[in-house]
Amino acid sequence: xxxxxxxxxxxxxxxxxxxxxxxxxxxxxxxxxxxxxxxxxxxxxxxxxxxxxxxxxxxxxxxxxxxxxxxxxxxxxxxxxxxxxxxxxxxxxxxxxxxxxxxxxxxxxxxxxxxxxxxxxxxxxxxxxxxxxxxxxxxxxxxxxxxxxxxxxxxxxxxxxxxxxxxxxxxxxxxxxxxxxxxxxxxxxxxxxxxxxxxxxxxxxxxxxxxxxxxxxxxxxxxxxxxxxxxxxxxxxxxxxxxxxxxxxxxxxxxxxxxxxxxxxxxxxxxxxxxxxxxxxxxxxxxxxxxxxxxxxxxxxxxxxxxxxxxxxxxxxxxxxxxxxxxxxxxxxxxxxxxxxxxxxxxxxxxxxxxxxxxxxxxxxxxxxxxxxxxxxxxxxxxxxxxxxxxxxxxxxxxxxxxxxxxxxxxxxxxxxxxxxxxxxxxxxxxxxxxxxxxxxxxxxxxxxx
Amino acid sequence: xxxxxxxxxxxxxxxxxxxxxxxxxxxxxxxxxxxxxxxxxxxxxxxxxxxxxxxxxxxxxxxxxxxxxxxxxxxxxxxxxxxxxxxxxxxxxxxxxxxxxxxxxxxxxxxxxxxxxxxxxxxxxxxxxxxxxxxxxxxxxxxxxxxxxxxxxxxxxxxxxxxxxxxxxxxxxxxxxxxxxxxxxxxxxxxxxxxxxxxxxxxxxxxxxxxxxxxxxxxxxxxxxxxxxxxxxxxxxxxxxxxxxxxxxxxxxxxxxxxxxxxxxxxxxxxxxxxxxxxxxxxxxxxxxxxxxxxxxxxxxxxxxxxxxxxxxxxxxxxxxxxxxxxxxxxxxxxxxxxxxxxxxxxxxxxxxxxxxxxxxxxxxxxxxxxxxxxxxxxxxxxxxxxxxxxxxxxxxxxxxxxxxxxxxxxxxxxxxxxxxxxxxxxxxxxxxxxxxxxxxxxxxxxxxx
Numbered sequence: 039x040x041x042x043x044x045x046x047x048x049x050x051x052x053x054x055x056x057x058x059x060x061x062x063x064x065x066x067x068x069x070x071x072x073x074x075x076x077x078x079x080x081x082x083x084x085x086x087x088x089x090x091x092x093x094x095x096x097x098x099x100x101x102x103x104x105x106x107x108x109x110x111x112x113x114x115x116x117x118x119x120x121x122x123x124x125x126x127x128x129x130x131x132x133x134x135x136x137x138x139x140x141x142x143x144x145x146x147x148x149x150x151x152x153x154x155x156x157x158x159x160x161x162x163x164x165x166x167x168x169x170x171x172x173x174x175x176x177x178x179x180x181x182x183x184x185x186x187x188x189x190x191x192x193x194x195x196x197x198x199x200x201x202x203x204x205x206x207x208x209x210x211x212x213x214x215x216x217x218x219x220x221x222x223x224x225x226x227x228x229x230x231x232x233x234x235x236x237x238x239x240x241x242x243x244x245x246x247x248x249x250x251x252x253x254x255x256x257x258x259x260x261x262x263x264x265x266x267x268x269x270x271x272x273x274x275x276x277x278x279x280x281x282x283x284x285x286x287x288x289x290x291x292x293x294x295x296x297x298x299x300x301x302x303x304x305x306x307x308x309x310x311x312x313x314x315x316x317x318x319x320x321x322x323x324x325x326x327x328x329x330x331x332x333x334x335x336x337x338x339x340x341x342x343x344x345x346x347x348x349x350x351x352x353x354x355x356x357x358x359x360x361x362x363x364x365x366x367x368x369x370x371x372x373x374x375x376x377x378x379x380x381x382x383x384x385x386x387x388x389x390x391x392x393x394x395x396x397x398x399x400x401x402x403x404x405x406x407x408x409x410x411x412x413x414x415x416x417x418x419x420x421x422x423x424x425x426x427x428x429x430x431x432x433x434x435x436x437x438x439x440x441x442x443x444x445x446x447x448x449x450x451x452x453x454x455x456x457x458x459x460x461x462x463x464x465x466x467x468x469x470x471x472x473x474x475x476x477x478x479x480x481x482x483x484x485x486x487x488x
Numbered sequence: 489x490x491x492x493x494x495x496x497x498x499x500x501x502x503x504x505x506x507x508x509x510x511x512x513x514x515x516x517x518x519x520x521x522x523x524x525x526x527x528x529x530x531x532x533x534x535x536x537x538x539x540x541x542x543x544x545x546x547x548x549x550x551x552x553x554x555x556x557x558x559x560x561x562x563x564x565x566x567x568x569x570x571x572x573x574x575x576x577x578x579x580x581x582x583x584x585x586x587x588x589x590x591x592x593x594x595x596x597x598x599x600x601x602x603x604x605x606x607x608x609x610x611x612x613x614x615x616x617x618x619x620x621x622x623x624x625x626x627x628x629x630x631x632x633x634x635x636x637x638x639x640x641x642x643x644x645x646x647x648x649x650x651x652x653x654x655x656x657x658x659x660x661x662x663x664x665x666x667x668x669x670x671x672x673x674x675x676x677x678x679x680x681x682x683x684x685x686x687x688x689x690x691x692x693x694x695x696x697x698x699x700x701x702x703x704x705x706x707x708x709x710x711x712x713x714x715x716x717x718x719x720x721x722x723x724x725x726x727x728x729x730x731x732x733x734x735x736x737x738x739x740x741x742x743x744x745x746x747x748x749x750x751x752x753x754x755x756x757x758x759x760x761x762x763x764x765x766x767x768x769x770x771x772x773x774x775x776x777x778x779x780x781x782x783x784x785x786x787x788x789x790x791x792x793x794x795x796x797x798x799x800x801x802x803x804x805x806x807x808x809x810x811x812x813x814x815x816x817x818x819x820x821x822x823x824x825x826x827x828x829x830x831x832x833x834x835x836x837x838x839x840x841x842x843x844x845x846x847x848x849x850x851x852x853x854x855x856x857x858x859x860x861x862x863x864x865x866x867x868x869x870x871x872x873x874x875x876x877x878x879x880x881x882x883x884x885x886x887x888x889x890x891x892x893x894x895x896x897x898x899x900x901x902x903x904x905x906x907x908x909x910x911x912x913x914x915x916x917x918x919x920x921x922x923x924x925x926x927x928x929x930x931x932x933x934x935x936x937x938x
Binding site: 041042043050051052054055057058061073074078080081082086089104105106107117119121130143145146147150151152158162166176187188189191192195310312313364365401407410411415417426428430433442446 | 815883
């Protein structure tokens with residue numbers, strides 16, 4: 039008996055068959071739509087060098103990177119130092135997201151991948167976050183990115199794919215909340231927030247959905263000392279609460295003296311609005327206070343949301359600076375990431391999965407060892423005709439086989455004894471109602487086709 | 489520009505689109521056949537507790553486990569010690585194989601999984617081995633295991649699935665080399681090898697394919713001091729070299745005075761031989777000197793081999809003790825593991841992959857921003873009819889689009905300008921021969937169906 043815990047590590051999960059089928063069905067929909075839209079698959083190693091990973095996710099993010107301990111001589115040398123320096127203990131870490139690895143791979147294979155590269159990537163990432171309901175330390179991200187396009191047509195391409203995925207998964211109440219870093223920045227400027235306080239202001243705004251309007255206003259005034267900022271922002275809070283249209287937004291901004299950057303940003307949002315109208319896509323909602331946490335965004339930002347759910351199902355934005363920091367030059371890029379775990383939790387809660395079992399519909403069991411070869415050949419023959427057949431991998435009594443089949447939710451059981459081998463006539467027991475059906479192997483091919 | 493290397497860490501790989509398609513096609517075949525045989529999918533976390541991992545793979549294996557460095561207070565506390573102990577720096581490691589995680593999961597979910605559990609698992613594992621040609625630090629294993637059956641019918645079930653996979657992948661020269669730990673053990677005993685030297689003898693025998701018969705004999709004599717062991721083993725070496733039949737093997741063993749354990753083992757091999765004969769399966773070869781490295785095997789052991797290739801493509805065996813060490817009792821188990829990387833290398837070398845591209849066959853590009861919505865709607869319409877369509881995510885000149893399409897191996901290009909929007913007639917350029925085809929969107933649906 040083990041003297042240690044057989045549970046998976048904190049915040050990590052074992053996936054049993056039924057759950058895997060659900061995960062795979064969602065991943066299959068996401069991959070299919072991305073591929074139909076011309077995105078190519080990419081996969082990167084679990085580990086990255088720490089100098090690739092660190093300094094991209096902010097201080098808090100860096101702290102959450104899992105580091106891989108040195109081995110052998112390198113470790114010994116590090117431990118000889120006095121005091122031992124943490125930085126000497128590791129040079130590799132586990133992937134924290136899929137965007138930084140994309141930037142690295144693009145920098146390495148730029149020649150091969152070309153100036154315009156559309157890729158998707160569905161892999162786990164690791165963050166040493168405090169585990170909580172729905173928050174794990176190992177979880178999947180489903181990223182889609184376009185490298186090389188400065189135009190918001192790239193954003194529209196991604197929005198259309200995301201909407202198609204959500205529809206195919208069966209969601210009806212989703213919308214893409216969209217804002218623009220340039221517009222946010224220009225708004226803060228117009229409202230007198232000093233440039234150096236802008237990031238702090240955005241971090242506070244980003245909490246709107248979690249802590250509510252009053253708390254955000256209070257925090258803005260307390261931390262930025264801008265007593266009239268709340269008042270100035272009030273029309274935007276109202277717009278969000280009343281789900282104002284893009285026209286409402288535009289009307290409001292006509293009263294604000296925006297910088298050139300702000301005007302361009304508004305024009306980009308308008309383009310997205312116009313295209314979605316022309317395409318009859320009603321899923322875009324322009325949310326003037328959406329801020330998103332990550333530092334590296336430079337243009338439109340967006341989150342996928344459901345009605346009456348505070349957590350987003352995914353999000354993304356334009357990051358025209360990140361890839362250049364890996365390979366020089368300014369390389370525009372735009373991306374979106376689905377949070378697979380939240381999608382699954384919501385689909386489960388809403389009963390959106392068929393209660394399809396993972397088990398084989400048919401099990402064949404030999405009652406004596408001498409009939410095993412015949413049982414195996416029957417199984418092989420049925421499989422050749424597309425029936426999933428489980429061989430009971432032992433020789434036992436009928437009652438034990440039936441008990442096992444019942445528990446394993448196998449629908450049909452075929453027992454092989456001397457009589458069956460001699461006559462070639464097989465008896466199928468339907469475990470759902472106990473009905474027996476006798477037929478030749480040939481006859482069973484058509485029986486199971488139904 | 490990055491001041492750090494943008495290469496993946498040593499021994500690890502980025503997978504670009506074309507390679508992923510190949511990997512996925514092989515994984516799809518393996519999963520399909522396993523599922524048709526009633527094996528259910530299982531996935532486990534990347535990390536395991538070190539007390540779960542260590543002590544299962546031998547001393548050399550333990551050294552190759554990647555460990556995850558503690559963070560925060562735990563790390564600080566460990567570094568305060570004098571001297572710092574390696575054991576205090578980490579409590580988690582990366583999965584070294586898929587068998588130990590299976591044992592842990594089974595111990596945890598035994599009630600739910602039942603007494604007979606057939607599972608498959610296809611996931612990466614990590615070993616801090618010295619990287620070499622075809623040897624990586626992150627690589628995929630494709631494991632299939634049956635828990636709960638003492639009978640070699642379980643082995644036969646697995647053999648049949650493995651052979652079907654190899655056939656479906658297109659291999660013609662494969663065979664399963666089979667031996668039995670009990671028979672090996674009884675042979676050593678009959679030849680006078682002391683019990684405590686048996687493992688050492690097996691380790692030497694295991695090198696047969698790598699260092700050859702003479703070197704093995706020399707090492708056996710030098711290390712075991714058994715000067716006549718080589719002579720006694722000679723008939724077995726001959727059997728292997730001449731690819732003797734099972735009858736030859738049986739005839740030989742009739743001359744050896746085997747223990748009861750040895751007799752039972754030989755009977756089990758005979759069963760496998762008889763069943764495979766009855767099923768017309770000619771892929772089983774009984775290899776009386778096959779030893780396999782891992783400690784935990786207790787019954788039949790086997791390796792998948794190709795003619796004229798010294799490396800095996802996979803292997804496995806029965807391990808009736810391992811799972812019990814996690815949850816008590818003796819729980820029989822048998823498994824097989826494909827080495828995905830070797831399979832891929834060999835299939836590549838032998839030209840077994842179609843040179844199918846990963847790209848979309850059709851690209852639609854808008855020449856002016858005002859035509860973007862029309863271009864997007866054409867793309868959406870074609871996709872609804874099952875055509876993979878890439879939107880060129882920018883607005884540019886025809887020549888740039890054609891250049892990009894050429895490089896990206898896109899077959900058909902549709903440019904959208906004012907004329908197309910007005911008339912609704914689209915022109916398709918076939919990049920393979922320059923041919924132009926003009927049609928309505930409706931007409932293109934049937935054009936692309938061909």
